[in-house]
Structure formats: structure tokens, C-alpha cells
Amino acid sequence: MHGHGCANGAGTIVNAIAIWKGAAFCIDLKTTADVNLDECSDAGAGGAGMITGRIENADTADTALITRCVSLVLDRFGYRCDGVVTTRSEIPIARGLKSSSAAANATVLATLDAIGETLQTMEVVSMGVRAALDVGVTITGAFDDACASALGGIVITDNRNMELVERLVYESDVLIYLPEEKAFTADTDVTRSKAIAPLVEVAYRLALDHDFENAMTLNGLLYCAALGFDTEIAMSALDLGVSGVGLSGTGSAYTALVGRDQIKELTGCWGDMGGSVIQTRIVNKL
Structure with a gap:
């Protein structure tokens, strides 16, 4: 069978x-x-x-x-x-x-x-x-x-x-930055993650208010700090006007919600930082 x-x-x-x-x-x-x-x-x-x-x-x-x-x-x-x-x-x-x-x-x-x-x-x-x-x-x-x-x-x-x-249905293109290193969830320092809990609650409330870009950015910067990942990847996207970017899960990838007019510039920026870049989109209908 x-x-x-x-x-x-x-x-x-x-x-x-x-x-x-x-x-x-x-x-x-x-x-x-x-x-x-x-x-x-x-x-x-x-x-x-x-x-x-x-x-x-x-x-x-x-x-x-x-x-x-x-x-x-x-x-x-x-x-x-x-x-x-x-x-x-x-x-x-x-x-x-x-x-x-x-x-x-x-x-x-x-x-x-x-x-x-x-x-x-x-x-x-x-x-x-x-x-x-x-x-x-x-x-x-x-x-x-x-x-x-x-x-x-x-x-x-x-x-x-x-x-x-x-x-919710949400339309957006997505760019993913992939550093060379991997990060397994089971190896995550939970104690460090718990230390940022009050601020992650703020990010969650932003998500409940459908302010997904700010929720994503706040969450990403918090977990970068807690888990020791480089914030420069996210900051480089923010400098280009991207409003939603952050660490995905416990890393090592970063994701950004981008407009069509931002794809080329951010792809070039991240491409110059080593690693690789994947272009995809949010899928609403499976």
C-alpha cells in the first residue's frame, strides 16, 4: 500500500x-x-x-x-x-x-x-x-x-x-536569508528565552492586533539577543525600509515580509553578507 x-x-x-x-x-x-x-x-x-x-x-x-x-x-x-x-x-x-x-x-x-x-x-x-x-x-x-x-x-x-x-489571509512576498550555520530547536537555551518573555508578550499582542510587521521585528530582535544571533541581518533590512523582518524560529534563518519594490534591493544587500537568499511568498490557499 x-x-x-x-x-x-x-x-x-x-x-x-x-x-x-x-x-x-x-x-x-x-x-x-x-x-x-x-x-x-x-x-x-x-x-x-x-x-x-x-x-x-x-x-x-x-x-x-x-x-x-x-x-x-x-x-x-x-x-x-x-x-x-x-x-x-x-x-x-x-x-x-x-x-x-x-x-x-x-x-x-x-x-x-x-x-x-x-x-x-x-x-x-x-x-x-x-x-x-x-x-x-x-x-x-x-x-x-x-x-x-x-x-x-x-x-x-x-x-x-x-x-x-x-x-487570516495575508498577501506578501517573503525573502529568506540563510546563513551557513544550522540551529536545532532542541538545542535552544530555554532559560535565556524565558528571560525575554514580558517583551515577547508585547510582540504577541501586536500580532493579535494584526500589526504583524512590528510583531515580527520585535520578536526577531528579542530572540537574536537571547540566543546570540547577529542583529545586523535584520537591521540591514530595516535600513532599506522593510517593516517586518526577524529571526525565524530559533534560527538560523531570517525572514522578511517585503513589497515587490523591495525584493531586488534587499536580495542584493543580503547576498553581499554571505549565505544565500530565497524568494518565496505567503501561501494562503493550500
Whole structure:
């Protein structure tokens, strides 16, 4: 039995690590998953089933998240199967662009496709969040990121209560600056992040007021200071008149919400700072 799934990456408006509340936007970079299952038996027949994982072009990458996603879906419907899950992605890993959330969502969808079952979108999201918590690739569960990946547009969430506060359609081009270094969420200094919590609350309130650019910029500068990332990347964009720019997730990427007339100048500016630049957009309809 074969199934296929696809999910998008996302960028940060408010990082939820400090206050367990966040906001994020869906971007036009995708992860796909293919799940191949041997003949399945009823869970009551015994036997755990063996799921193996592979991440294309990253043979040494940890596959615990995607194999856990497959297992959770099979458990949900009472199946025991052997199988293989393979993901491939346009989203750079360990850069704060929600590659884990996209991989989880895509894998859950692919497994459902393989067994001929369906779930409501928010249950798909919840299953991926549970898998991420189970294997330790997230601190808060990244419910905000998972919602943005699955629903499109901009989402505002309460991660502690797994509540989608609001989803909005928002049109914007997006530029992403990718430094050479990676930054894994699980390695984040949570204590340093908690120290900025009162100011992150201010950023979250700005997001609730739909002042997304200022929320994103304040959040980004705060987390750069807390986690030791260079603020010059964001400042260079602000100097060019960009109003929404900041660190995405826990880094190492930076994202900027830009107008068409700003793309060329900021691309050139960031291109001169080393690393690489990706042009994409907010995706509202999936």
C-alpha cells in the first residue's frame, strides 16, 4: 500500500518558546512524504510492526519524527504494518523554517492516504505535534508552526492549550536569508528565552492586533539577543525600509515580509553578507 502527502514550511512572527503563544505564516516551500506499507494486520493480532525512515539527500539525518508519525496514524486506526517512509524537501533543515512541522504533517497525510483513511485537518496537526513532542524535536510542540503549515495564511495560537486563536489571509512576498550555520530547536537555551518573555508578550499582542510587521521585528530582535544571533541581518533590512523582518524560529534563518519594490534591493544587500537568499511568498490557499 502506497500513500503520498505534502505540506508547506513556515516563517515566524512570534516564537512561542518564551510564552507558549505564537504566530506564524505559511511559505511556498514544500516537503513531500511517501509511505509504503506491507500488508497490514489488525493490532489485535499482536506484533509491533517495523517502520523505517529515509530523508532524501540527508542519509544521516534523524528519522525518528517521521517514523513516529506513521506509527501514530497506524495506532489510531488499529493497524500493525511493516513499512518505509521517505521524505524529500525544499525546506532547509535546522534553519527555523518549520521543516519538522512540514515533515510531520506530510507524513501523517501520506500514511492516511496509504491506508485509505481521512482525518480532520486539526487532528492531522495534533498528531504531528504529538509525534514531535514524543521524539524531542520541539520544546512547545510547535503547534503554531504546524497550523501554519497545514492551514496556510497567518495563524495565531495558544500552544499550551493547543488552541488556534485566529487564522487570516495575508498577501506578501517573503525573502529568506540563510546563513551557513544550522540551529536545532532542541538545542535552544530555554532559560535565556524565558528571560525575554514580558517583551515577547508585547510582540504577541501586536500580532493579535494584526500589526504583524512590528510583531515580527520585535520578536526577531528579542530572540537574536537571547540566543546570540547577529542583529545586523535584520537591521540591514530595516535600513532599506522593510517593516517586518526577524529571526525565524530559533534560527538560523531570517525572514522578511517585503513589497515587490523591495525584493531586488534587499536580495542584493543580503547576498553581499554571505549565505544565500530565497524568494518565496505567503501561501494562503493550500
